[in-house]
Amino acid sequence: MKKTITLLCILLISGLFPRLIFAGKNIPLKESDISENYTQGVFILNEDWYGHQNGTINFLTDDGDFYYRIFQKENPGQELGCTSQFATIYGGKMYILSKQEKDPGAAITGSRLVVCDAVTMKCLKSFEKIATDSENKSIADSRAFLGVNEHTGYIGTSNGIYLFDIDNLEIGPVIEGTGGSATNTYSNQIGNMLRVENRVFAVHQSEGILVIDATTNKIETIIKGHYGSIILSLDGNLWISVCDKSNLIGNANPVPILKKLDPYTLEIKDIALTDETAIPNSWYAWTADGFCASARENKLYWRNNGSGMFNAQKIYCFDIATESITEVFDASKLGDWIIYGTGFRIDPESDDLYISLYRGNQSQIYETVRLTPSTGNIQEYEMIENYWFPAMPVFPDNELPVLSADFPSKIILTNENPLFKISLQGLVTDEDNLDAAIVTTITEIDPVEKINATIKNGYLTVSSKTGGNYSGEVTLKFNSNGKILTHNIPVEAIELTDGIDANGIEKVIVYPNPATDYLYIKTNTDKTVRIFDISGRLLKVMQITSEDNQIIISELPAGIYQIYISGTKETTRSMFIKK
Numbered sequence: 001m002k003k004t005i006t007l008l009c010i011l012l013i014s015g016l017f018p019r020l021i022f023a024g025k026n027i028p029l030k031e032s033d034i035s036e037n038y039t040q041g042v043f044i045l046n047e048d049w050y051g052h053q054n055g056t057i058n059f060l061t062d063d064g065d066f067y068y069r070i071f072q073k074e075n076p077g078q079e080l081g082c083t084s085q086f087a088t089i090y091g092g093k094m095y096i097l098s099k100q101e102k103d104p105g106a107a108i109t110g111s112r113l114v115v116c117d118a119v120t121m122k123c124l125k126s127f128e129k130i131a132t133d134s135e136n137k138s139i140a141d142s143r144a145f146l147g148v149n150e151h152t153g154y155i156g157t158s159n160g161i162y163l164f165d166i167d168n169l170e171i172g173p174v175i176e177g178t179g180g181s182a183t184n185t186y187s188n189q190i191g192n193m194l195r196v197e198n199r200v201f202a203v204h205q206s207e208g209i210l211v212i213d214a215t216t217n218k219i220e221t222i223i224k225g226h227y228g229s230i231i232l233s234l235d236g237n238l239w240i241s242v243c244d245k246s247n248l249i250g251n252a253n254p255v256p257i258l259k260k261l262d263p264y265t266l267e268i269k270d271i272a273l274t275d276e277t278a279i280p281n282s283w284y285a286w287t288a289d290g291f292c293a294s295a296r297e298n299k300l301y302w303r304n305n306g307s308g309m310f311n312a313q314k315i316y317c318f319d320i321a322t323e324s325i326t327e328v329f330d331a332s333k334l335g336d337w338i339i340y341g342t343g344f345r346i347d348p349e350s351d352d353l354y355i356s357l358y359r360g361n362q363s364q365i366y367e368t369v370r371l372t373p374s375t376g377n378i379q380e381y382e383m384i385e386n387y388w389f390p391a392m393p394v395f396p397d398n399e400l401p402v403l404s405a406d407f408p409s410k411i412i413l414t415n416e417n418p419l420f421k422i423s424l425q426g427l428v429t430d431e432d433n434l435d436a437a438i439v440t441t442i443t444e445i446d447p448v449e450k451i452n453a454t455i456k457n458g459y460l461t462v463s464s465k466t467g468g469n470y471s472g473e474v475t476l477k478f479n480s481n482g483k484i485l486t487h488n489i490p491v492e493a494i495e496l497t498d499g500i501d502a503n504g505i506e507k508v509i510v511y512p513n514p515a516t517d518y519l520y521i522k523t524n525t526d527k528t529v530r531i532f533d534i535s536g537r538l539l540k541v542m543q544i545t546s547e548d549n550q551i552i553i554s555e556l557p558a559g560i561y562q563i564y565i566s567g568t569k570e571t572t573r574s575m576f577i578k579k
Contacts, residue, residue, distance in 0.1 A: 038070065038121055042347070042354055043394040044368065045087045045096065049387035052105040055084025055098050056388075057121075060354075060368055064381050071096070071114075074121040081110035081128075081142075086288050089397045090147030091166065091482025094118040097142035097155075099285070101128040112142040113155065115169055118397065125169040130157055139182035140174075143286050146193040147482050148200060148214050149439070156190030158286075161202060161210075163217060177219045178202070178210060189286045192229050194238075195439060196263035197458065201230050201238060205283055209240065211266070221560060221575065223266065223534070226252065228281025229289040230261075233320060234298045236425055236436040236458060238263050241279035241291055241302070254278035254305050258318070264457040265562055265573050267536040277316055277325050280305040282342055288392045290315075290342035295434040296351040301328070301373075303339050312339045315353065317373060328373050331357055334380065337367075343390040349399075349432040356390035366390070399431040401438060401480035403487060410490045411474070413464050415497055420462040424455070430480040443486065444475040451491055452499075457573065462491060465499040510563060514577035517554040525567050532562040553578055 041061035048055045057080065059067040067073075071080055081098025088095055094116045102109045111126035131140040140157035145164075147153050153164035155171065160179035163172035180188025191203030199220065200212040209223040209230060228241035238261040243252035256273040273279070279302045282289050290303040290312075298320040306312040315329040331337040336359055343356030353371040364385040371378050407427050411420045424440050440460070445451050452463045453474045462474060470493050478485040509522040521529065521544055529551065531540040539556065544565075553561075556578045564573055 037119060039119055039396045039398050041396070043070075043087065043094075043396075044343075044354075044356065045084050045391045045394060047083045047085060047389040047391050048103075049105075049389065050083060050103060052103065052387075054082055054103045054106045054108065054110045055080040055096075055391075057084070057087070057096065058383075058388075060381060064379070066381065066383055068384065070121050071116070071123075075123045077108070078123055078126070079106065079108045079110040080114060081112050082106070083285075085142070085286070085391050086144045087392065087394045088145055088147070089118045089394060089481070090145075090153070091150055092118050092397075093124065093166075093482075094121070094394070095145040095147075095153070097145055099141045099143075100138075112138075113145070113171075127171060130155055130162055130171060131159070131174065133182065141185050143190050144192050144288065146195065146200065146202075148195055149479060150482055150484060152217075154193055154200065154202070156193055156202065158185035158189045161190055161193070161212075175212065175217050175219070178204070178212075180205070186283075186285060189283065191227075191283075191286060192231075192288060194230060194232050194437070196232065196236070196238070196436075197439065197455070199263060201261075201263070203227055203230055205286075209261075221266070221577075223261070223268075227259075228252075228254070228279060228283070229291045231291055231293050231300065232263075232434060232436055233293045233300060234295065234434065234436060235320065236263070237261065237320075239293070239300055241281060241289065243281040243283065252281055252283050254280050266534065266560075266575060267532065267562060268534060269536060271323060273325070276304065278305060280312070280342075287342045290339070290344050292344075292346050293434070294346055294351055295348035299373075301344075301346060301353065303342070303344065306338075313337070315339070315344065315355070315371075328376075329353070329355065329369075329371055331355075331369075334369070334378070340366075340390050343392055345393040345395070347395050348434060349395070354393040356388075356393075358388070395432065397432055397481055397483070399433070400483055401428050401430045401433075401478050401485040403427070403485070404429050407487070408489060410492060411462050413462070413491065413493045413496060415495065418463060418496065420460075422460050424458055424460055428478045428480070428485060430483075433481045437481070439479040441477050441479070442474060443477045444473075446472050446475075450493070462489075463499070464493050464496050467496040467498050469493060469495055510565075510574055510576060513575075514579045515553060516579050517552065519551040519553050519563075519576060521549045521551060521565065523549070523565070523567070528566045530564040530566070531556075532564070534560050534562070536562075 044058045046056045056069045057071050059070050082100040082103040084098040086097045096114045114126040115124045129138045133139050140159040144156040155162040160174040162174050189205045193202040198214050200214050202210040204210050208225040211220045213220045226243050226245040228243050230240045240259040242255040242257045256278040258271040260269040293300050300318040303312040304314040313331040317326050317328045337357040340356045340358045346353050355369040358366045366383045366388050368381045429435050445453050450466050451472050454461050472491045473488045475488050529542050
């Protein structure tokens with residue numbers, strides 16, 4: 001139900017709500033009967049009014065009730081930092097990032113990073129600074145946070161990506177090669193980040209997409225370009241918005257191209273958009289772009305550019321299967337409303353869009369809209385008057401990952417079927433998380449001297465190292481947004497006459513990398529080699545034999561290339577750099 005200003009004022013006068021004084025006016029803070037249980041609704045993080053007060057976070061219940069400034073309520077005497085811009089829930093904790101620790105007009109010093117219990121909103125630890133120089137001056141303003149695994153997180157900043165120890169709640173060193181500038185906070189910022197399998201993809205304002213090995217925390221490669229955001233869709237592909245490099249310090253102009261990126265091969269496909277449907281970015285001081293994917297349908301959503309960051313009124317839907325775009329929302333049809341900045345996201349469980357609307361920078365009138373794209377149904381939730389400037393909605397993570405009915409109960413290896421291979425997509429599901437975002441790892445192989453097991457390119461492959469009859473098991477760990485599920489798969493080998501190589505696949509070695517004039521491929525069977533450039537254009541096809549093979553690459557321009565080596569059992573995919 002909607003809460004009107006009149007009703008709130010009556011309740012305030014009656015003394016049912018406590019009073020807080022903000023920016024020279026009385027603001028009611030609803031007395032919370034959901035204290036210590038913020039699970040049934042949506043959090044809305046607010047930049048709040050720069051020059052007057054620190055950032056805030058509100059909670060809108062599933063019943064349509066607003067609870068305001070819940071961090072301050074649950075943590076008396078504490079506040080968020082200046083221009084709170086990004087929040088996420090991972091492993092039962094909420095990570096809230098503000099660009100600085102204190103607004104110029106605030107009375108209380110907050111933090112650049114605060115870690116809360118995601119259910120109670122009780123503060124576990126806060127950090128005024130992410131990194132400092134020798135004089136203890138800040139050299140990194142906060143941007144975004146990514147839970148990489150249950151022990152480690154990445155903090156994106158204006159000056160690189162910093163490791164975060166989740167177990168001990170401690171900030172670690174910067175990841176080498178991710179840094180920017182300690183003084184110019186608007187030229188080399190880190191944008192959003194996500195993980196697929198053993199890679200983290202992080203948007204860097206001037207470099208492009210940093211591809212980081214999540215197991216070593218080292219940069220594997222960089223996809224050069226100028227991009228706004230990167231998101232993961234239901235089908236497991238990555239999607240990148242493109243911007244003009246001409247004005248990186250400001251809000252770069254959107255380019256009418258949507259890039260599809262294969263997270264395993266790094267192949268890129270360009271999809272043409274129109275000037276009207278080009279995807280906006282927010283590099284002026286970085287905000288979490290209004291570019292997101294459904295967890296229920298293979299669709300993407302983004303807002304229009306309007307005449308700038310704060311004048312958008314439309315939201316578009318991109319159907320991945322048909323590569324078609326439709327308009328699903330127009331704020332002007334509800335009245336004199338504008339979509340604030342990038343303040344909308346899609347609920348992973350209900351598939352509803354939560355959209356923050358306002359009436360311009362000089363108005364304190366805001367509302368939140370809940371849109372069901374499949375039906376077009378709209379619910380409007382009025383808010384008390386304040387300069388909220390909403391940054392983004394954040395959805396509770398209440399569900400656990402579960403095994404699907406298609407999960408194999410046993411792996412049987414025979415001479416007729418010596419290699420078991422299955423796609424991991426859909427084998428584990430999570431009602432309030434994107435299934436494609438679930439990270440699967442192998443934690444134990446027993447007996448390791450007999451069984452091969454690997455996870456690569458979204459597939460689990462199991463084979464035998466030896467012949468004979470035996471039983472064993474492979475233990476898998478599934479990490480869904482920091483929540484862990486482990487499962488043992490029995491393995492039975494039946495009268496095998498021989499084993500397959502140590503990786504469970506035909507042996508292939510490609511070297512050197514980087515290469516100059518020649519590339520060498522060592523293999524134990526005859527194979528077909530295909531070389532593609534980074535955009536997916538086929539450049540070379542050749543046959544190789546079961547020996548050392550020399551491939552001439554001197555005619556190729558310097559750059560990153562994909563190499564596909566097809567054998568009798570499967571295709572090996574890798575990358576090499578031509579110097």
